[in-house]
Amino acid sequence: MIGLEHYLIVSAILFGLGLMGVVMRSNLIVIYMSLELMLNAANLALVSFSRFTNTVDGQVMVFFVITVAAAEVAVGLALIVALYRKRQISEVDELTSLKL
Amino acid sequence: MEALLFYIFSALTLVCGFLVVANPLTRNPVTSAMFLVLTIISMAGLFVLLNAFFLAAVQIMVYAGAVIVLFLFVIMLLDIHEVEKQPVNYFSVTVGMLALLSIGGVLIKAIVTSGVGDGLEAVTVGSTKKLGLSLFTDYVLPFEIMGVLLLVGMIGVILLSKKTLR
Numbered sequence: 659m660i661g662l663e664h665y666l667i668v669s670a671i672l673f674g675l676g677l678m679g680v681v682m683r684s685n686l687i688v689i690y691m692s693l694e695l696m697l698n699a700a701n702l703a704l705v706s707f708s709r710f711t712n713t714v715d716g717q718v719m720v721f722f723v724i725t726v727a728a729a730e731v732a733v734g735l736a737l738i739v740a741l742y743r744k745r746q747i748s749e750v751d752e753l754t755s756l757k758l
Numbered sequence: 759m760e761a762l763l764f765y766i767f768s769a770l771t772l773v774c775g776f777l778v779v780a781n782p783l784t785r786n787p788v789t790s791a792m793f794l795v796l797t798i799i800s801m802a803g804l805f806v807l808l809n810a811f812f813l814a815a816v817q818i819m820v821y822a823g824a825v826i827v828l829f830l831f832v833i834m835l836l837d838i839h840e841v842e843k844q845p846v847n848y849f850s851v852t853v854g855m856l857a858l859l860s861i862g863g864v865l866i867k868a869i870v871t872s873g874v875g876d877g878l879e880a881v882t883v884g885s886t887k888k889l890g891l892s893l894f895t896d897y898v899l900p901f902e903i904m905g906v907l908l909l910v911g912m913i914g915v916i917l918l919s920k921k922t923l924r
Contacts, residue, residue, distance in 0.1 A: 660764045662875030665808070668768040670865035672775050674858040679779030682854030684847070687787045687833055691794050692779055694825065698801055701817075709808040712881040714892045717810055721893065724813075724820050725904050729911035731825050735832045736918040748836050 665706035673699035684749045686738050690731065697727050764807055770800035780854075791829045798822050812886040 672695060679692025701720045708716025741747055774796040781789055798821040805814035893901055 660761050660880075662878055663869055664764065664768075665804070666869045666874065667866055668771065668804070670869060671772055671862055673865065674862035675772070675775045675779055677861055678854040678858040681857045682850050683779065684850070685785075685787055687829065687836075688779070688790050691787075691790055691829065694794065694821070695775055695778060695797065698798065698821075701813075702801060702804060705805055705808050705810050705813060709810070709880060710875065710878040714888050715896075717813055717889050718892050718897050720810075720813055721816065721889075722900060722904055724816060725908065728820055728825060729908055731828055732915050733911050733918070735828055736915040739832060739835060740918050742836050 662706055662710045666703055669699045669703040669706070672696075672702065684751050686741075686748055686750060687735075689750065690734055690738075694727065694731070697723060760807060763803070767800045767803040767807065771797055771804065774800065780851075787833045788830065791826055791833065794829070795822050795826050798826075812889055 676692045676694075676696035676699060679695065680689050683689055683692065701723055704716040704720050704723070708714060708720075738748070745752075747753060774793045777793040778790045778797060781793070798817060802814040802817045802822075805811075805817060
């Protein structure tokens with residue numbers, strides 16, 4: 659029988675994978691995709707809590723998270739394009755202008 | 759049957775999620791974006807198993823439709839050929855694995871030992887009607903704020919993508 663723990667463990671591993679991507683990769687776009695993975699992991703946990711506690715609040719929260727993620731992706735990708743247009747940078751290793 | 763579907767969808771989600779962040783064959787961002795689509799679709803399958811049908815549809819429409827198209831659009835706009843030439847940085851790979859193991863270990867240990875799901879039965883919530891009612895009664899203020907947020911995001915993107923600010 660599949661219980662709440664199973665879904666939560668899948669969500670935890672997926673969150674870890676997203677964190678690994680953010681730490682490991684140096685490409686800005688792939689880092690953004692990893693952020694999406696982490697948001698999705700949180701969504702899975704919220705939906706499974708909503709299913710197992712007989713409330714619909716978790717699903718409403720997931721709806722808001724999806725909306726915020728869409729807005730965040732639009733703004734973030736516009737920032738990446740602006741950065742690339744100005745300095746030809748798409749790797750985080752090259753973003754060193756704030757370094758002393 | 760439900761257990762079998764759960765294992766299929768969660769294995770698909772995790773394998774494709776791993777291939778998004780650490781594909782051993784290629785480091786092309788387009789491949790990562792394609793595996794992100796697979797991850798999101800199998801996660802929509804998990805949502806269906808959790809009786810959240812509306813959210814599964816929204817997930818496929820918004821993520822697999824709009825967000826991935828945005829990602830691919832930006833990847834095509836930028837020059838991605840330089841990405842594959844760079845050597846693998848083993849320090850960051852080690853730190854990434856360490857991050858995965860530590861946060862995954864802590865979360866799984868917490869979930870298993872806390873007994874969070876003890877005595878909780880799967881109850882059928884998540885009809886779209888209930889979700890809509892809740893969205894437009896209890897959560898109507900956050901809903902309106904979300905609309906304002908989308909407007910702000912749209913204005914920000916237009917300002918950011920202008921060549922010169924006057």
